[in-house]
Amino acid sequence: MDISGTTRFGQTIQVPRPLELKTAQQREPASDLLDALRTGPFEAALDSAVRASGLSLERIQHRLAERGVEISVTTLSYWRRGRSRPERPQSRQAVRLLEELLGIPTDGLVSLLGPRRPRGRWVNRDSEVLESERLWPEFVSLPGLLAELDSTDDGLLRVAAHDQYELNAQGTGARLTTRLTLKATRDGVDRCVVILHGEDPDTALPEFTNVRNARLGRLRSDRSVPLVVAELFLDRTLSEGGTTLIEYTLRFPESGRRAEECGRGFNAPALLYTLEVAFHPDTVPVRCRRCFSAAVTGEPMSAELVWISASGRAHAVFENPGPGFRALRWEWH
Template sequence: MESVRAETLRRDLAHALRTGPFSAVLHLAIEASGKRLEEIQERLSLQGISVSLTTLSYWRRGRSRPERPDSLRAVRLLEEILGLPAESLISQLGPRRPRGRWLAHPAGFLDIDRLFEDSTSVEKMLGELDNRMHQEITRLSLHDLYVLGPQRQEISLTTRQVLRANVDRVSRAVGVFRTDDTSGPRMKINAVRNCRVGRLRSDVDGGLLAAELIFDRVLSAGETVVVEYEFLSPSVEPANNYYRAFAGPVGEFVLQVQFDPTAVPARCHRFERRTVAAPDQGVKEVWIGNTHGAHLVAYDVPPGIMGMRWEWQ
């Protein structure tokens, strides 16, 4: 049983080293090493670096992060003490953060205005929902199932996410959905598994809906949750694309687009963009199978946009 736990820790640590954040890497590295904080503190002290147990605990749980020169020297020593590759922990910190609330995203994240054309509305909704997902949660996996109907219209989006808490007492995440068709009935969101819907914010004219997803239990740092929910958008206009905007890195992204048997497009392509205004990259035709669906799978997805578009004729 212990060997299974050790293997799981090694696998999670390897993933965190690729995706961050700093707190998750430090927490998993400490767990994998089997060392107590007191032992780590003593090792640092022997090298002339004084760090309190409270500070080490705060770094590990994401409540604060090292910024002063002495603290950064401690981080480099932690790499050696915990058996991590050189620069692997210090690189998770990125540039020094400006002071003040939400002045900038952590290193490796994109601002909302680079992901949404109607970013002002999205920022307003997220602000009202107190969205701290970038700081508190790491997305290990995200799976979207986008369903279209016989009139080529979007019907629903079902999303399953595997999330890991970077700090203690994480209880919720926020989901945002956008539709191009604002003429149909209002969008709805339903919780499917391991969560319930909290507060909602919408921009009807902009076709936007944001929702809190409250987990079925409060997470401690390093713990995971699998949540599943669906957006319902009974549109009337044909849809010709779907994409997901990632503000931060994601370990795995799976997108399935399911077409109605009576309305299958002539061809389908996947694409990527660094920002919403950037040109398409990585364009590649995607096979539509005999069951009238197409999919893409991507690993270690950086911040940006990824999706599929299709042509009906």
């Protein structure tokens, strides 16, 4: 699993803000919202509640943060559009607070989610291996994209990985160069499946260039996230235990939102992951942290400050990374 670049965005709706005039208990949900709460699905009810409240997603995020729950505007937007669902305990806590903030009866939204989906490890698989869907748990379109490539497991371990991410003067991603050391876990492995989470759903998808020891195969995408699944055909078929090295560069559109993160998800333990980020000298963030989370969209379980050099570069070395997401995340002025 390769790159996740996140931004925060939302739409401001200029209508009266009833939450600032009445408490949630004093307001009665509109009829269309009541219909959505009765019939679902979750995203339709949430969208109707947000529109009825007159609150922007940024304002909702701020109010959640005041209650101690940190949820990005991007995540709220995905929930509202049905591109992901609240699954983690903190996400479900946020939904309960949303019910209060938006004036929805208790359990009105939570009941539409149903029981939590099974998480964690594959049944009858190595206890140190995670499914792609578990590493990327809130991207509901991912299983379908993987199914179109006829695989949820390419049979390769990422033994070592090196990512070099370069940003332009606007703070958006310019290119990402990736080098992977791969090991086959079964016979007959002939391709590597790459999952990419882009930075801006309103810009064009990145272009694969300078592919070495492989060639680009099929691409499947969900432009609204954006999410891309690509297959890279190896130069030779590997038997179990066989290894190969591949390299490729992703070139991003010149325009787009500022990037705030770059990182990689691992399904299984690796030996080494190194990540370099080169900021443009005219656009350097105020601070940068190396982070670990259990899933690509998860809140960091650890975050340590990382030095940004005078030339605008930062790096992180992750030795023996286990399953989960490792990244550098930064804050702009």
